Amino acid sequence: MSSKRHIRRKACKGKHRYTNAAEAQAAISGLHRRKGYQGYMQAYHCSFCGGYHFGHPPKSKRLTYR
Numbered sequence: 001m002s003s004k005r006h007i008r009r010k011a012c013k014g015k016h017r018y019t020n021a022a023e024a025q026a027a028i029s030g031l032h033r034r035k036g037y038q039g040y041m042q043a044y045h046c047s048f049c050g051g052y053h054f055g056h057p058p059k060s061k062r063l064t065y066r
Helices: 004-012 021-035 059-065
Strands: 042-045 052-055
Touching (some): 021 042, 021 052
Antiparallel strands (some): 042 052
């Protein structure tokens, strides 16, 4: 069984941390400009590190965004 500390570390590993949602949203816009549209992405608050990350929403929530 994994420890909570290991889960917390793994949750943010390899992700860039943004200080606020606006900064994460600007990074999404920059990504779309550089690499073309990558599908719908959203910024979210990380309960482990207290910062913001962005990514594709879970499949269960994708239908509500269409």
